[in-house]
Amino acid sequence: MSDKDKRMAWWREAKFGMFIHWGLYAIPAGIWNGKEVPGIGEWIMKRARIPVKEYERLAERFNPTKFNAEEWVQLAKDAGMKYLVITAKHHDGFAMYDSPCSNYDIVDATPFKRDPMKDLAKACEDAGIKFCFYYSHVQDWHHPDGVGNDWDYDESKKNFARYMEEKAKPQVRELLTQYGPIGLIWFDTPMNISKEHAQEFVDLVRQLQPDCIINGRVGYDLGDYKSMPDNGIPAMSYPTDWETPATLNDTWGYKKNDHNWKSPKTVLRLLVDINSKGGNYLLNVGPDAEGVIPQPSVDILRTVGRWMRVNGEAIYGTIPVPPLPYVLPWGGVTAKPGKLYLHIFDWPKEGRLAFYGLKNKVKKAYFLSDGPYAPLNFTQVYEASRNRYGLGVDLPSEPKDSLATVIALEIDGVPDIQPLEV
Secondary structure (H helix, E strand, C coil): CCHHHHHHHHHHHHCEEEEECCCHHHCCCCEECCEECCCCHHHHHHHCCCCHHHHHHHHHHCCCCCCCHHHHHHHHHHCCCCEEEEEEECCCCCECCCCCCCCCECCCCCCCCCCHHHHHHHHHHHHCCEEEEEECCCECCCCCCCECCCCCCCHHHCCHHHHHHHHHHHHHHHHCCCCCCCCEEEECCCCCCCHHHHHHHHHHHHHHCCCCEECHHHCCCCCCCEECCCCCCCCCCCCCCEEEEECCCCCCCCCCCCCCCCCHHHHHHHHHHHHHCCEEEEEEECCCCCCCCCHHHHHHHHHHHHHHHHHHHHCCCCECCCCCCCCCCCEEEEEECCEEEEEECCCCCCCEEEEECECCCEEEEEECCCCCCCECCEEEEEEHHHCEEEEEEECCCCCCCCCCEEEEEEECCCCCECCCCC
């Protein structure tokens, strides 16, 4: 097994993680000087072109006394998530941990005076959740040489290498030496970084924690896997490890007027779609300025988690499903060697589920919630005249689960699906 395969083993098994965007931007919560600022919450400094000195004053008001690391991590665990990625520093440049190289951090600049990352690292360790950091390595709207702030600083006079040496690399070093084993460093927006500078970040991570995974947004495909665009899902299976970072509403950082929440069923549809194509689903929550995860996020994730406790076998450790020749009218499919899982979101009214193209012999079919000792009746045929493989499974009149009912098929070998001929 290669070093990369060893690093990626837990991540390939996990399939589902929690993203957390939390920072000073949770205080304005999408509103500046009494006006709604368009766009995602954590970009308010740039969208409203807030001067550095004015934005810095938010730190004086940041005192998240309701923050509870154990509650956050328990929510991730209850949802069936296996890793947690939190913003150690976003583009606004504010460190949400105790950073020895900068006073612009949650311990030195706020009345909170605590390092929440220490609490989260311990809570994740206790709960068996992989603890991971997000770090904005290129954009930094606070540092004079960071990329992105063109309203306070002259872009033509910036020295990116100086920013790297003064802040970015020292902070990555701090994150990888102060909190124990880190599962993943999630870099973001490589923008105009040079390949040489991107490689320096990779080399630093490899030096300090060789087992730590690096996501694709470090730049130039130097990471261990590909990060899809925000909320982006490819049309078909991707030929490498990949992940979709996604929101539960329309923003990442807390925005109090964004109530466009995805339903639990929509979240599960997306999870199945992503997993069927070989990807991981990194789903975000945005805590408020008091340190509270919005109740709609909690309710959605707990509902998803109840489904995962019964059906997690059909998600964890899945492999890409061969491209399906048609859109399934009833749901989606995930797979493992020797297993195919049919996720039924829309119950067939005719009392029978049809699935075409599966060439493997089906040995047994059953509802995953009932187990293999309660088999379902099925028929499997090959129509030579149409060169078509067909499977039909008899169903009761009502679904087993209102969100999604999963049928497990025990098959011979790795799933082999034949495209239909038109």
